[in-house]
Amino acid sequence: MQLSCLQENLNRGLSVVQRAVATRTTLPITQNVLIATDNSRLKLAATNLDIAISTWIGAQVEEEGTITIPARMLSEFVNSLPPERIDINSDEQAAGLDIKCARFQAHINGQDADDFPAIPSVTEGVIGRVTPDVLRDAINRVAFAAATEDSRPVLTGIKVEISGDTFTFAAADGFRLAVYEGKLAEPIADAESLEFIIPARALLEVNRLIGGQSDPVEFTVTQQKSQAMFKMDSVELVSQLIQGTFPNYKQLVPENYETRVVANQGAFLQATRTASIFARDGSGIVRINVTPDEDDESVGKILVSSRAEELGDNVGEVDAHVEGDEAKIAFNSKYLTDVLDVLGDGEVAMETTTPSSPGVIRPAADSEAYKYTHVVMPMFVQW
Structure with missing residues (x-):
């Protein structure tokens, strides 16, 4: 192999595939990157056997x-x-790479490409397209709610449901649930509906790789629902899909509420972050008290408080519009901060029934572009 390329292009390409390189493995060659010429371009690829990332850069071969x-x-x-x-020069017999750039040169030992795991190529299956902004928004608002421990593998994934031109992402870790419903760039043509579970980590990598892309991201899911491939500008990511049954998340979303409160997202988030300082030494508990105004029930306030037994306590007040009765509920401070952080500017709504029932947090105003619902399990406290 003999070729030349620009340092910035090779550096960028290596940074793209680096995240798919195995870190702890019983197959040492997966800690390598595959370098191959491909139609007058240089292909870089890496895999940890769960995901594989390939990218192409310009080169003079x-x-x-x-x-x-x-x-x-x-x-x-x-x-x-x-x-x-x-x-770049490579002698197949020497199994290494000679690299020269300006006044620098190096020889790096390598291994035969025949020993490298085959990079999957998903060429047949159900194909869909989604605009980068929509996909990025969906991933940002859902992926963080997926479990990070492997005790229940399906919960480390995101349930994807596609019907016509609508897709739904759902993630849950046993303590919270995030559901995002958005629109595809165009309806899927090969099937009326499609369901699969993809690792949250794979979608987070897709989110990273989208970058400033403007063209729709194309995804292909195999008929066996074993793999999914995402195509972006000069980058392909293939992920193994998770096999199993995802919980019926629709049953976890309360249909009714006793109290609904609408507040400014920024003010609510600031009060929650401030309370989190004391909550660190108080089992992570943040208490929420919703009180309507005595003269005007539609006007009220949210008291966000926390306390650490040996250190002190804190309370923050947020103006709000209240529908319903006075309410009390306690949440894990991290879970509440996480959801408020992804809701963005504007007003948010929180719906509750009892202190021991899940709370629902969502954007206060309906959007034509998407629908987002977040459910958080309460914490049981002494009031």
Whole structure:
């Protein structure tokens, strides 16, 4: 293999695939990056067997070839080079890579590409497209609610439901539930409906890779629902799908409420973050008291408080519009902060029934572009 490319292009390409490189593995070659010439371009690929990321960069190819090189060593070396042309040579018999750039040169030992796990290519299945802004918004508002522990693998994933031109993302970790309903760029043509569970980590990587892309992101799901591929500008990500039954999340969303309060997102978030300081030493508990005004029931306030037994206590007041009776409920401070943080500017609504029932938090105003619902389980406290 013999080629040349720009340092900034190679550095960017390596940073793209780096996140798919295995860190702890019984298959050491998955800690390498695959380097291959492909139609006068340079292909870089990495896989940890759960996800695989491939990207292509421009290159002047003199001789075709392919090899795998330790990803960390190559990435750190290329990153340290000046922004000039890099000349790359590989001798198949020596199983290594010679790199020259300006006044720097290195030889890095590698392994035969035949030993590298095959990078999946999803060429057949159900194909859909979604605009980058919509996909990014959906991932940001849902992925954080997925479980991070593997005790129940399905909860580490995001349930995806597609029907016509509508898609739904749902994630839950046993203590909270996030549901986002949005629109595809166009209806899926190959099936009336589609359901699968994709690892939340895979979608977070897709979110990172979207960057400033303006064209719709294309995704393909195999007929067996075993893999999904996302195509972005010069980047492809293939993820294994999670097999199993996702909980019926629709049953977890309360249909009615006794109290509904609408407040400014920024003010509510600030009060919650302030309360979180004391909540750190108080089991993470934030208490919410909703009180309507005695003269005008539609006007009221939210008291956000927390206390640490040996350190002190805190209370913050937020103006609000109240519908219904006075209410009390306690939440984990992190869960409340997380959802308020992703709701963005504007007004948010919180709906409650009893102190021991789940609370629902959502944007106060309906949107034609999307629908978002977040359910948080309460914490049981002494009032």
